[in-house]
Amino acid sequence: MSIRVQMPADSSEATRADGDAVVMKAVSMASMPRTRLAARDRRQVLRRLQLSDRGFHVITQLAAAAVLVILGGVILSLVLGSLPAIREFGFSFLTSQSWNPVTDKFGALPAIYGTVITSVLAMIIAIPVGIGIAIFLTELCPPSLRRPIGIAIELLAGIPSIIYGIWGLFILAPFLQQFVEPALIAMFGPIPVLSRLFAGPPYGIGIFTASFILAIMVLPFITAISRDVFETVPPVLKEAAFGIGCTTWEVVRKVVIPYTRLGVIGGIMLGLGRALGETMAVTFVIGNAHKISGSLLAPGTTISATIANEFTEAVGDVYTSALIELGLILFVITFIVLAVSRLMLMRVQRRAGAS
């Protein structure tokens, strides 16, 4: 409910100040008795203020509604744009592995697989590291270093994704190809299941490299949110645990993390949402191969990389539409992940507000 400020009928300082110009102009006319004139002017001023007041209210409300309109527009345009492809392929779009612009046969499975696998791998790397940094910042770090290190980690989030892309392509990929991937192949080669995951020649470009880049990119999100929720733990709880002789790790493990579990998961989901939709960095290093291969070192593709790479070159309605349908699928996946993340974080906020 809005509380409207009712203007008192008799003069107040503010209206007089605001109406001064009008009054002075009116006085110069001086055809009517002054008091009647002033009363009329005051009414005019009040009406003008009332009008502008209501106008401002409506404008801000419309702007707030515009946010909803944007989301509605995104959904509507994606659905409308993908109708031709939905009509053409139906449900098989989700299960087909073919991607052939020449025969206009499209299936989303390799892209969906790539999106999910790179994001999951990225989270496997980023979750322990991100939470580790958050623990470092809240429990270990000397207070004078806390702020600079926190800012440095957040700057990592500020670097545009295309920068990660160019860095990944020219620096990280050759490094992984020369040193890390051969080591992985050699290490897991003799182990039955894992050897399949790390098979094939080390291209340097592929699912593993993309996941690694993604991990670095989502790291700051996980760290920032974990640190913020770690700081909401009441000091009394931690002090009580320290008081009975717990080590810092035990306090973190038994008090801090259980208390903040929801918020940490929310932060992880937020990072996951970012990783799923990340485009440019992945496009540079994924290799853009429309196939599902068992090896993590092989090139693959993701939904966003496929769209970024092929959209401007797509000819024909079905091709374009298939790419937009990919966008729709990405939208559905990220929307669910982000919505869950937000709901969790909202519950944490409410609890923090209540206590």
Add this chain to the structure above:
Amino acid sequence: MASIYAGRRRKHAIVMALCIAAAVFGLAFLLLILGALLWHGLWGLTPAVFTEMTPPPGGSGGLLNAIVGSLIMTVLGVAVGAPVGMLAGTYMAEYGRYSRLTMFVRFINDILLSAPSIMIGLFIYEVLVVRMGHFSGLAGAMALAVIVVPVVVRTTEDMLLLVPGPLREAAAALGLPRSYVIIRIAYRAARAGLITGVLLAVARISGETAPLLFTALNNQFWSTDLGAPMASLPAVIFQFALSPYKDWQQLAWTGALIITFAVLTLSVLARVLARQRVTQ
């Protein structure tokens, strides 16, 4: 007993060492990325970068048209997106602080804030590019504006909520109408925060590539025509970095250095401003 203590202490030491290692890991990547940008980018940072157009393969040139295109679209995107975001944030913090619309908008806005930007590109493609029949700088700017809105909504709401209620009540007690209380008092009290939000939005969109790829496309030549495809630094970096030509790759690194420097400067500036707001 002693063995339990030793085990616990050892576990503690190991985990804490891992946490420190994690922090070093994170910081190392920031340094590695910035170092690589400086190392590769500085070689190509000549005056020609700022005075000449993007070259054909093998030729020499600069990034002038891309820099100007980026500036035009960023300014236009912020000019369109920031007012909408500020007004929406104003509604959420002032008029409808507890209304259902606000709760809903806040939720949707937070999702838009981290939604993949490539979808915004597809959206604008469907709405503007298909309608107009061709790629254009205007479409690129609108895509950026859509990305600006949620950033500014979020910061505006947060910053206005920080303005103490008694300040508004005092103004209202003087007889100021609601809109005047907001514009003259609340905005002024939250000014540093509002500017922070806009700066963050600028930082966010100046590196955005995905939404520009199929809205503004790219342009090899000088163009300030909003109705025509327009070059932008990120799009040029994308094209040049993936090309096999050494000169182009060099320009891509230099462009990357320029963007990163601009974005990081903006976000540090925003941070400093935000801190001033807190210490006041």
